[in-house]
Amino acid sequence: xxxxxxxxxxxxxxxxxxxxxxxxxxxxxxxxxxxxxxxxxxxxxxxxxxxxxxxxxxxxxxxxxxxxxxxxxxxxxxxxxxxxxxxxxxxxxxxxxxxxxxxxxxxxxxxxxxxxxxxxxxxxxxxxxxxxxxxxxxxxxxxxxxxxxxxxxxxxxxxxxxxxxxxxxxxxxxxxxxxxxxxxxxxxxxxxxxxxxxxxxxxxxxxxxxxxxxxxxxxxxxxxxxxxxxxxxxxxxxxxxxxxxxxxxxxxxxxxxxxxxxxxxxxxxxxxxxxxxxxxxxxxxxxxxx
Ligand code: A3P
Numbered sequence: 001x002x003x004x005x006x007x008x009x010x011x012x013x014x015x016x017x018x019x020x021x022x023x024x025x026x027x028x029x030x031x032x033x034x035x036x037x038x039x040x041x042x043x044x045x046x047x048x049x050x051x052x053x054x055x056x057x058x059x060x061x062x063x064x065x066x067x068x069x070x071x072x073x074x075x076x077x078x079x080x081x082x083x084x085x086x087x088x089x090x091x092x093x094x095x096x097x098x099x100x101x102x103x104x105x106x107x108x109x110x111x112x113x114x115x116x117x118x119x120x121x122x123x124x125x126x127x128x129x130x131x132x133x134x135x136x137x138x139x140x141x142x143x144x145x146x147x148x149x150x151x152x153x154x155x156x157x158x159x160x161x162x163x164x165x166x167x168x169x170x171x172x173x174x175x176x177x178x179x180x181x182x183x184x185x186x187x188x189x190x191x192x193x194x195x196x197x198x199x200x201x202x203x204x205x206x207x208x209x210x211x212x213x214x215x216x217x218x219x220x221x222x223x224x225x226x227x228x229x230x231x232x233x234x235x236x237x238x239x240x241x242x243x244x245x246x247x248x249x250x251x252x253x254x255x256x257x258x259x260x261x262x263x264x265x266x267x268x269x270x271x272x273x274x275x276x277x278x279x280x281x282x283x284x285x286x287x288x289x290x
Pocket of ligand 1: 046052254
């Protein structure tokens, strides 16, 4: 395992992971992870909709049963495969398990590649990811202070942030050998039409749900509803670790907030880097036309 320690972070194969939530043991557990064929894994670059998937997946896999989302905190309900809770809760979880991970494709454990586990890759406009992450770094004491927005933007573009460059993450998962084991969704399509996105997920996972249950799931998974769910809004975490008065974890839940944060010069700089790094990737994102 390639790992270094650096202030608040561990460096795992060059990727920054917060020590508050990752340990050498948890990363070793991840490397040796025992994937089951019916596992469902939502993959995200941080701030792209991870906790949203932690709400959605158990509902889809249970036909809309709200018990888990009302009684189990998100980090144990749909654990991060690489984080410290994983070894404590994942082995004893009954199948089908739902999990999340921020890892790039090539770092997934060997058992994942030989399994039939399914993946839902959630991508979000990197400019909104940047803004969301900037506020997250202000409220989470286990992350470095982001500095000014301009400084944080430069770090983001250089990949000196959690889990490295956004472009590397997205590209790694686009260039996969998973065939019909992977579904791509975007944060933007979920904001625009959550019901439609849930139907795509149901179809991909081979599940069904009555219209009535689907309506209930849609209304449970809205931003405002999740904000009030203590099992999902991180209000159980002590304030010295996450300070929601500085910025709530469920902050705005909208698309295009970057327009309130990036100057024209910053936008140009951002566009130039992303465009160059995404050159040759045959993917159309909803935000490409903006
Ligand atoms: P904002 O900071 O832009 O509000 P992650 O879970 O990957 O860390 O991503 C967090 C982002 O997803 C935050 O974005 C958060 O508000 C948003 N989010 C979480 N649940 C959501 C929901 N139900 N609807 C819309 N956005 C949601």
